[in-house]
Amino acid sequence: MFHTPSSRQRYQRFKDAFRSGDLKQLSLYGKRNDDDAAPADEADSKKGKRKQRRRKYLREYVRWLWRFWPTAVLLILLSLVVAGMELLHPLFLRHILDKILLDDQLTTAQKLQSLNLAGGIFLGVILVGQFLNVIKDYRTRQMNTRVVLSLRKSLFDRLLKLPLRELTDMKTGGVISRLTGDVNTTSGLLQLGVISPGVSAIRLVIAMVMLLFLNWRLALAALAILPIVMAISFLVSKRIRPIYRAIRDDSAHVDGRVGETFGGIRVVRGFRRESLERQHYLIGRHEIVRKQLFANRREIALWTVWGALMASVGLITVWFGGRLQVQGRASIGDIMAFQWYTFLLLNPVWQIVNSFSELQRSLAAMERVFEVLGMPEDKPDKDTAIDAPDHVHQIHFDQVTFEYNEGQPVLCGFDVRIPGGSVVALVGRSGAGKTTVTDLVARFYDPTVGAIRLNEMDIRDFRLQSYRNLLGIVQQDVFLFDGTVAENIAYGRPNATMDEVIDAARRANAHRFIVELKDGYDSLIGERGVKLSGGQAQRLSIARAILADPHILILDEATSSLDTESEQLIQESIHELLKGRTTFVIAHRLSTITDADIILVLEEGRIIEQGSHAQLMSENGVYHQMVLRQQQSMQFQR
Incomplete structure (x- = not known):
């Protein structure tokens, strides 16, 4: 006690x-x-x-x-x-x-x-x-x-x-x-x-x-x-x-x-x-x-x-x-x-x-x-900073090491090249560094050693706001503001029209439950979306990212709160949406990332396996064992 x-x-x-x-x-x-x-x-x-x-x-x-x-x-x-x-x-x-x-x-x-x-x-x-x-x-x-x-x-x-x-x-x-x-x-x-x-x-x-x-x-x-x-x-x-x-x-x-x-x-x-x-x-x-x-x-x-x-x-x-x-x-x-x-x-x-x-x-x-x-600002722009490009050819993690606390690296020697438009899945046990990778991509933190390069340029050389205009994020812990449904969907793009808001909601499989609410898109959802179910809040978060129309999309366990039917519908619509976008996906259920272009298996901040789903399954390595364990677990639950 x-x-x-x-x-x-x-x-x-x-x-x-x-x-x-x-x-x-x-x-x-x-x-x-x-x-x-x-x-x-x-x-x-x-x-x-x-x-x-x-x-x-x-x-x-x-x-x-x-x-x-x-x-x-x-x-x-x-x-x-x-x-x-x-x-x-x-x-x-x-x-x-x-x-x-x-x-x-x-x-x-x-x-x-x-x-x-x-x-x-x-x-x-x-x-x-x-x-x-x-x-x-x-x-x-x-x-x-x-x-x-x-x-x-x-x-x-x-x-x-x-x-x-x-x-x-x-x-x-x-x-x-x-x-x-x-x-x-x-x-x-x-x-x-x-x-x-x-x-x-x-x-x-x-x-x-x-x-x-x-x-x-x-x-x-x-x-x-x-x-x-x-x-x-x-x-x-x-x-x-x-x-x-x-x-x-x-x-x-x-x-x-x-x-x-x-x-x-x-x-x-x-x-x-x-x-x-x-x-x-x-x-x-x-x-x-x-x-x-x-x-x-x-x-x-x-x-x-x-x-x-x-x-x-x-x-x-x-x-x-x-x-x-x-x-x-x-x-x-x-x-x-x-x-x-x-x-x-x-x-x-x-x-x-x-x-x-x-x-x-x-x-x-x-x-x-x-x-x-008197505290210093977060990552002030360099005097020589320039606007970020409006396209993504490649993202390169160049020997990145990152420490939250000095002497305790969370990522160590992380090095990978990601072609533009690729879907990258991050897999690993809790604490392996998956969320840290996406936080570095979003520039919530900067590497302790090494650099992340966009089109061969260090992302720290871009103006921060210009760079973040490229990003869209769906977090594991969904955060919604105390406002209307429409206001939350349009949070990342406040000048969007109502038709665009509705279209984003349809793609995220959210339109049906929204129109069933008392005031539809004008319904108040309460602080942190307390009036919605977990799955409904998750779908609004996805609709918000879809409407932002980002070049780089981060889906941090984006479908972990959805039922199987809703997850399947969203996967189909997102599959079309992700074409031409560079996407980082974190998911507990490995069945949702089988179509990923690159799967990175992380352990203690290092990449231990890398490849497509088919390649990694054929190698009978760590990823193969993780997939088998999840399949057995799902069969047991049935």
Whole structure:
């Protein structure tokens, strides 16, 4: 029976990692490693590399944001104007108190007249400030929306161009979490990391100048505590950031598991594992909540210290200001204006301190987003790349060796010449390298050693999109999109007419069952074609490849999901379709490839037999034995 660490053990591991600063272990699902045993200088080196990566991502983010600089400048100017108008409020209060209400030389009528005038001006300043603040908030939201849209577009484009290996390692949950939550959080980095702290810092400086102008002794007493607050905020926030990165990594893993659970719900229910999947989900979410609470406790401690220190500032202002007023060295207006300026001083300090915590979330999300944006594209075209030819004379596997993992070759010294228009069948046990051969033909991967040549030219010398225009693929694991039948058939050729779609469906023996659906070709088939049977989905996949009209066709176990009658009908129509096309076929049932021009028998990534069906049967070799075993198995099943 398989065991996983208990919730308490996982949480204890997380706390130990936090105390030791081992950031890689903060993630619930992070891989265990030997960093604990690494020398101190090696740990310092890794820490330095993390900082370098973070700085690199920040620089890239700043360069990326440069396209929004006009809006950013407008927001900064609006923020400064609004802040400047707010800083006038205490001066109005001081004027009203000292020059109007407490001035014994004015009559009651003069006081009322002056009060109405000052109050009207004060109200006008407030209304104008609020109007500008509304504009600023609207423009801020508008810019954040544009940033999110632009960032999602850039991230989605890069994800589509990433190497297949990187996408496989990232998993679906990681991709979705980056496109949704991480991008949303990253969009606030400009506001939290640049505009808000910058404007708050300017407001802070102006408020300090005004405090010093009103009474420098009182100002020095009130400002003495601020450096302590800022230092504590910085230290706490620095420790919180890796926790938020770990929370996002764990959320991506849990979301990915949820996608797998409902994508394979038939398997889950078939093996009665609902309770296990529920346990996986609850454990993952429980650990994420624990980490959030762990970070929240530290944030609450920060706010508690901050509140106590700020309360002491107010107490000092009242006590020391009262003494000055009693001594005749400050007026009531000075003290009230000073108190107001103290509030205006504390507000930007609060915003800066609060932005530290929010900034950590944004930085953690930014690292995950720009980690992907910084990945190299999958097989970028060479500067000298040319368009692929519109015909296939020959495909040559020229001493090809391929490794998924270094030192573990899947294909080794694979060498064969395939004339254009030939049907090539790949035969062998599971893991022999059949699918790898077709993946190399499709340029999902490139050879580690050697080359695949089309008409004597390395296929890496062609523009990738131009080369893939030659291809049509029917996969073993059929993938259909959540759309209509017609949309899925026309996926590889979206400009096809309805007549062409129907013709392709007829050739794939799919037309009959399609017209029996409620809405025919406009019927929705559900996510991954869940509303269709396995055979129906397979036939739609074949129709999609037929409509694409490719020069090179890859049929990866294309008829393995069909009943015998449907398979026979499809074989007859495909036999006509394949004339003049170079086709690679993988099939478990060897009876379907007897007409192949070339049969390659693979074993451990090497070609051990090669020839037509008749030739290989006459040699009494491995292929002959495989055919006999399948025939005996079929007779036994009957």
